[in-house]
Amino acid sequence: TSLQVKIFHEIGKPIQSSLHKISVVGTGAVGMACAFSVLTKNLTGELALTDVQGDRVRGEMMDLQHGAAFIKSAKIISGVDPKITANSRVIIITAGVRQKEGENRLSLLQRNLDILKSLVPKLVSLSPDAVLIVVSNPVDILTYLTWKLSGLPKNKVIGSGTNLDTSRFRFLISQKLNVGVESCHGWIIGEHGDTSVPVWSGVNIAGVPLRELYPALGTDNDPDNWQEIHKTVVNSAYEVIKLKGYTSWAIGLSVSDMVETILRNTHKVHAVSTNVQGVHGINDQVYLSVPCVLGENGVTHIVKQKLTDTELAKLHKSASIMKENIDNLKI
Ligand SMILES: NC(=O)c1ccc[n+]([C@@H]2O[C@H](COP(=O)([O-])OP(=O)(O)OC[C@H]3O[C@@H](n4cnc5c(N)ncnc54)[C@H](O)[C@@H]3O)[C@@H](O)[C@H]2O)c1
Ligand SMILES: O=C1N[C@](c2ccsc2)(c2cccc(Oc3ccc(F)cc3)n2)CC(O)=C1Sc1ccccc1Cl
Secondary structure, eight states: OOHHHOOOOOOOOSSSSSSTOEEEOSSSHHEEEEEEEHOOOOOOOEEEEEOOHHHHHHHHHHHHTGGGHHHHTOEEESSSSSGGGOOOOOOOHHHHOOOOOTOOOHHHHHHHHHHHHHHHHHHHHTTOOOOEOOOOSSSHHHHHHHHHHHHHOOOGGEEEEHHHHHHHHHHHHHHHHTTGGGGGEEOEEESSSSEEEOOOOEEEEETHHHHOOOOTTTHHHTTOOTTTHHHHHHHHHHHHHHHHOOOOOHHHHHHHHHHHHHHHHHOOEEEEEEEEETTTTTTTTOOEEEEEEETTTTTEOOOOOOOOOOOOOOOOOOOOHHHHHHHHOOO
């Protein structure tokens, strides 16, 4: 504007897209929790929001912009056309349709796959260097399909997987032991949701494996019923849905924790969904959650966890079911 000319000497052309641009695709309950959390953690100077509901996404953008004075004034843009995601470093995909009452998972899968088929190639052509984080459910198989549709190397396509399951697991352990959750270490791996696998042998406080002190931990004949904790991880998802109709804050915080590790390249380990072919004796090309080292290049390493035969058997069962579902899909 003419005033800008009066106020400023221009020294160099400003870069339009920030180096750490984050995009959220699908600005429903989960997408906006992710957006709000990455902003309050000051992870980016530019956030793009896109959704097929034009009014909704514009309203969400404006509502966040009006708080800009309090969040290091990140640039926030929005639009129905995915082109506003161009040059992103991280793209969070929560686009999808929620499971209808009584809808089976395969039908939900086909509807969400159709959405990804139209979205993913466009997103990748606009941001070829981005790390994709898939949150839409069923997250493990949709992450596999996003990877196939993207043409990206497997390290660049990550599913939130059992990141939320693990954070609920650690919260419940912290409640049972009355110890801060940051000091309660435990991992849920495998398929996100009802059939996830708690690695009881790895639960520890300050590196002290609880099962060494209490061998009944996580077994069927345990007077303290620790197994109940994993059941509660699953049941609490249904309880939250019953109470508030959806889940948002915990998944938003868990995804922004992943984004922070990626953009700050801190090599922190997260339970996330990755290509596990060749891991734990799995031969098929499937995506399941295991502890992964994350950084700017996505998944750089998988931690070689020592699993019991029971834990391995559950993992292999999930892998074979996923392979079967993939084979039955019309990609
Ligand atoms: N992985 C996990 O741990 C976890 C946890 C909670 C929710 N979820 C999943 O996250 C997804 C989103 O949940 P939600 O509660 O936010 O649902 P929601 O219905 O509130 O939001 C989904 C959004 O996606 C948008 N959308 C649909 N098609 C689109 C397209 N082609 N392009 C862009 N946007 C599109 C919709 O308009 C809607 O705003 C669901 O699949 C849900 O199951 C996963
Ligand atoms: O907390 C959550 N809210 C959910 C949801 C969100 C909006 S509608 C449904 C939710 C809750 C319950 C079952 C449910 O069923 C599904 C459906 C498809 C699917 F691929 C995975 C779970 N989904 C999505 C979801 O994945 C979670 S986390 C979770 C779910 C089940 C067991 C354990 C955990 Cl940790």
